Amino acid sequence: MKLLEEKVLQEGIAVNENILKVDSFINHQIDPVLMKAIGEDFADHFKDCGITKVVTIESSGIAPAFSTALAMQAPLLILKKSPSKVLNENMYQTIVTSYTKGASYELTLASHLISEHDHVLIIDDFLANGEAATGAIRLIRKAHATVAGIGILIEKSFQPGRAKLEEQGFSIYSQVRIAKLDKDVIELMP
Amino acid sequence: MKLLEEKVLQEGIAVNENILKVDSFINHQIDPVLMKAIGEDFADHFKDCGITKVVTIESSGIAPAFSTALAMQAPLLILKKSPSKVLNENMYQTIVTSYTKGASYELTLASHLISEHDHVLIIDDFLANGEAATGAIRLIRKAHATVAGIGILIEKSFQPGRAKLEEQGFSIYSQVRIAKLDKDVIELMP
Numbered sequence: 001m002k003l004l005e006e007k008v009l010q011e012g013i014a015v016n017e018n019i020l021k022v023d024s025f026i027n028h029q030i031d032p033v034l035m036k037a038i039g040e041d042f043a044d045h046f047k048d049c050g051i052t053k054v055v056t057i058e059s060s061g062i063a064p065a066f067s068t069a070l071a072m073q074a075p076l077l078i079l080k081k082s083p084s085k086v087l088n089e090n091m092y093q094t095i096v097t098s099y100t101k102g103a104s105y106e107l108t109l110a111s112h113l114i115s116e117h118d119h120v121l122i123i124d125d126f127l128a129n130g131e132a133a134t135g136a137i138r139l140i141r142k143a144h145a146t147v148a149g150i151g152i153l154i155e156k157s158f159q160p161g162r163a164k165l166e167e168q169g170f171s172i173y174s175q176v177r178i179a180k181l182d183k184d185v186i187e188l189m190p
Numbered sequence: 191m192k193l194l195e196e197k198v199l200q201e202g203i204a205v206n207e208n209i210l211k212v213d214s215f216i217n218h219q220i221d222p223v224l225m226k227a228i229g230e231d232f233a234d235h236f237k238d239c240g241i242t243k244v245v246t247i248e249s250s251g252i253a254p255a256f257s258t259a260l261a262m263q264a265p266l267l268i269l270k271k272s273p274s275k276v277l278n279e280n281m282y283q284t285i286v287t288s289y290t291k292g293a294s295y296e297l298t299l300a301s302h303l304i305s306e307h308d309h310v311l312i313i314d315d316f317l318a319n320g321e322a323a324t325g326a327i328r329l330i331r332k333a334h335a336t337v338a339g340i341g342i343l344i345e346k347s348f349q350p351g352r353a354k355l356e357e358q359g360f361s362i363y364s365q366v367r368i369a370k371l372d373k374d375v376i377e378l379m380p
Contacts, residue, residue: 029300
């Protein structure tokens with residue numbers, strides 16, 4: 001997606017070979033015009049997939065996933081990273097270990113919000129090793145729902161996330177694919 | 191706001207005198223049509239306040255605040271609940287203690303994303319004791335920016351949050367004001 005590629009090249013800050021800071025337009029500050037375009041682009045890409053629900057993981061995925069849900073006129077489900085005190089009835093739960101962040105967390109989804117008839121589009125901000133997406137897929141499968149597609153804002157194509165998900169047969173659309181990062185260097189895939 | 195009042199009465203679940211579950215339309219699943227209307231309502235209410243930025247606290251506030259930012263065409267700032275590894279440069283930080291949740295957390299805001307010229311609208315899902323809003327106000331004041339208004343989806347009017355904020359001179363608009371909660375009982379303010 002041209003608009004997001006340009007923004008990443010202009011405002012993204014490559015800290016080292018692994019870390020790309022996008023907090024001025026995606027993670028910490030959000031440009032609503034860009035984010036609306038991001039949602040419309042996902043909605044357009046997945047328009048023929050029969051999507052019934054958009055799913056994301058709190059919290060960086062919420063704004064782009066909500067923007068996508070708005071464009072698709074489909075409900076958004078936010079997978080919670082730790083069970084809240086008021087979300088305690090029947091839950092699907094799974095543990096996700098993030099190598100990037102060096103931490104584990106529990107993802108939860110209330111079982112009454114999803115069914116075997118749902119065709120789900122997973123939206124997340126980054127794809128690196130694919131742990132978060134894989135955790136989301138596990139939860140969706142526990143509900144016997146179908147993962148109809150995975151939409152990613154920024155893919156670190158030099159990490160194995162895409163390959164791992166494609167091996168399992170999932171359709172992935174990344175708006176920006178990064179071939180290489182290094183201090184002050186951002187190279188997009190050709 | 192009529193639409194949200196109706197939804198709270200229809201789908202909200204009053205667990206006890208303190209806890210109202212709204213996870214089927216605000217916190218866990220989001221209805222994009224309702225959330226768009228929520229944002230437009232806030233944008234309309236605060237349209238003459240010279241808002242330059244919308245601010246919220248991760249993560250339940252993100253969807254309504256993004257919807258408001260979209261309607262106002264203003265950037266959204268998400269106050270982070272714990273500093274991420276990639277957000278480590280100049281930060282404003284403050285500790286918030288939530289009596290409701292029985293926990294403390296650190297709120298952070300990157301200093302380069304806000305200035306003394308900003309007029310900020312704070313959006314959050316719930317107002318109860320006002321700790322989260324007060325923490326957000328502390329961060330915004332550290333930046334010498336102005337809090338131009340506070341927009342809340344659901345106010346527990348039987349708790350002291352509104353009074354504490356009004357004492358400090360802030361303008362609060364709550365879309366739904368709840369007079370009383372009890373098991374299976376939701377009473378709105380007249």
